[in-house]
Amino acid sequence: MPETKILLDESEIPTAWYNVVADMPHPPAPPLGPDGKPVGPEALAAIFPMALIEQEVSTERWIPIPEPVREIYRLWRPTPLFRARRLEAALETPAKIYYKYEGASPAGSHKPNTAVAQAYYNREAGIRRLTTETGAGQWGSSLALAGRMFGIDVRVYMVKVSYEQKPFRRSMMQTWGAEVLASPTDQTESGRKILAEDPDSPGSLGIAISEAVEEAASREDTNYSLGSVLNHVLLHQTVIGQEAKKQLEKVGAYPDVVFAPCGGGSNFGGIAFPFFADKAAGREVRLVAVEPASCPTLTKGHYAYDFGDTVGLTPLIKMYTLGHDFVPPGIHAGGLRYHGDSALVSQLYHEGLIEAVAVPQVPTFEAGVLFARTEGIIPAPESNHAIRACIDEALRCRETGEPKTLLFNLSGHGHFDMAAYDKYFAGELEDYEYPEEAIEAALARLPRVAEGA
Numbered sequence: 001m002p003e004t005k006i007l008l009d010e011s012e013i014p015t016a017w018y019n020v021v022a023d024m025p026h027p028p029a030p031p032l033g034p035d036g037k038p039v040g041p042e043a044l045a046a047i048f049p050m051a052l053i054e055q056e057v058s059t060e061r062w063i064p065i066p067e068p069v070r071e072i073y074r075l076w077r078p079t080p081l082f083r084a085r086r087l088e089a090a091l092e093t094p095a096k097i098y099y100k101y102e103g104a105s106p107a108g109s110h111k112p113n114t115a116v117a118q119a120y121y122n123r124e125a126g127i128r129r130l131t132t133e134t135g136a137g138q139w140g141s142s143l144a145l146a147g148r149m150f151g152i153d154v155r156v157y158m159v160k161v162s163y164e165q166k167p168f169r170r171s172m173m174q175t176w177g178a179e180v181l182a183s184p185t186d187q188t189e190s191g192r193k194i195l196a197e198d199p200d201s202p203g204s205l206g207i208a209i210s211e212a213v214e215e216a217a218s219r220e221d222t223n224y225s226l227g228s229v230l231n232h233v234l235l236h237q238t239v240i241g242q243e244a245k246k247q248l249e250k251v252g253a254y255p256d257v258v259f260a261p262c263g264g265g266s267n268f269g270g271i272a273f274p275f276f277a278d279k280a281a282g283r284e285v286r287l288v289a290v291e292p293a294s295c296p297t298l299t300k301g302h303y304a305y306d307f308g309d310t311v312g313l314t315p316l317i318k319m320y321t322l323g324h325d326f327v328p329p330g331i332h333a334g335g336l337r338y339h340g341d342s343a344l345v346s347q348l349y350h351e352g353l354i355e356a357v358a359v360p361q362v363p364t365f366e367a368g369v370l371f372a373r374t375e376g377i378i379p380a381p382e383s384n385h386a387i388r389a390c391i392d393e394a395l396r397c398r399e400t401g402e403p404k405t406l407l408f409n410l411s412g413h414g415h416f417d418m419a420a421y422d423k424y425f426a427g428e429l430e431d432y433e434y435p436e437e438a439i440e441a442a443l444a445r446l447p448r449v450a451e452g453a
């Protein structure tokens with residue numbers, strides 16, 4: 001019987017991150033300041049350490065992973081790669097399905113891969129505190145863990161409605177020693193402004209970002225940390241794809257198609273970019289980002305310069321966007337409710353080098369439940385998107401008889417998302433319609449930039 005679980009030795013944890021910029025046909029579009037001119041590294045130095053700013057703009061193909069970071073990675077990496085034999089059998093497909101399991105990290109998702117690296121570089125730069133925002137809590141808990149590992153205090157601005165509705169992610173953050181505040185707070189200018197207008201504001205990711213950035217910018221000993229979207233975040237996640245390639249090699253396999261859920265693009269970039277290196281060298285492989293039909297950034301957005309946050313504090317980034325003030329419907333895959341996308345993922349998509357599909361909510365839970373009942377692991381609602389798209393491809397293979405090799409990233413487990421599964425079982429989950437009018441209205445408010453000005 002061939003392997004079900006394909007494991008690597010600790011010594012096989014990658015020693016360098018892979019920078020996709022080195023293999024992109026065109027250089028990435030630069031971030032722009034409010035004046036329409038490219039922003040220099042100085043503009044970011046108030047909230048990020050120089051090592052991360054350098055990674056953000058690097059064109060080097062390989063960037064060495066510092067040994068102290070690999071040492072923490074050893075706590076859960078290399079993560080297992082599985083052959084989904086029981087799922088294949090249930091689908092009666094001739095396709096071979098593999099999945100990389102990033103839920104094996106202490107926080108339960110891929111996010112610690114970058115949190116650990118970011119905490120390390122901040123500590124090396126003499127930073128003692130990090131601020132960040134979190135919605136459902138996946139990112140906040142990852143940074144809480146990483147801060148603890150490197151002796152950095154972490155303050156998390158958690159969207160108030162999640163703070164009240166999702167108490168267990170908050171408990172995790174506190175267990176790892178982070179301070180968690182329900183945002184909007186009365187501790188920042190931004191928070192006080194919102195509270196003055198609406199004392200009962202439920203908060204939003206945009207408001208929480210404003211609070212975290214404001215605090216980091218105003219304190220010498222404090223920096224800010226972001227869990228997705230930025231180039232250096234995707235860079236750190238490439239340990240996923242590098243390990244997966246090695247694991248597939250061990251069983252003589254290579255994927256025809258790679259799937260990953262896509263919110264800000266970090267786990268997609270993490271698993272797909274190392275395969276893109278092969279594609280750039282002429283090998284055939286399809287890379288598919290899977291997004292929610294209700295927040296269809298790549299498949300229905302515009303490729304344009306837009307703000308990364310709701311308020312408009314960040315530089316302008318050229319990306320697929322639904323408009324920075326678009327508020328997506330309240331789907332349960334909280335990690336996929338972002339109006340924009342990574343600049344690198346956006347550019348590769350724009351140039352036709354990667355693909356994207358959008359899937360509605362209910363079929364993603366259908367796929368997740370079938371996965372749990374065959375393979376055992378209960379997936380995060382975000383991961384269910386990749387599972388859906390992969391199952392659809394496997395079913396097409398059943399029609400055509402093609403024995404394709406499919407790989408997807410199981411970006412996290414769903415142990416803190418059982419309320420969403422309960423709703424699915426109770427028939428209370430909605431398939432939100434594509435919010436066409438809201439998107440059109442938000443796109444009409446895109447900032448105007450004279451490109452090349």
Ligand SMILES: *Cc1c(COP(=O)(O)O)cnc(C)c1O
Pocket residue numbers: 109110111138139227228229261262263264265266267268335336380382383411412413
């Ligand atoms: C945050 C998250 C995502 C989406 O974020 P990306 O940056 O697009 O990877 C996907 N899956 C899980 C489990 C997450 O926590």
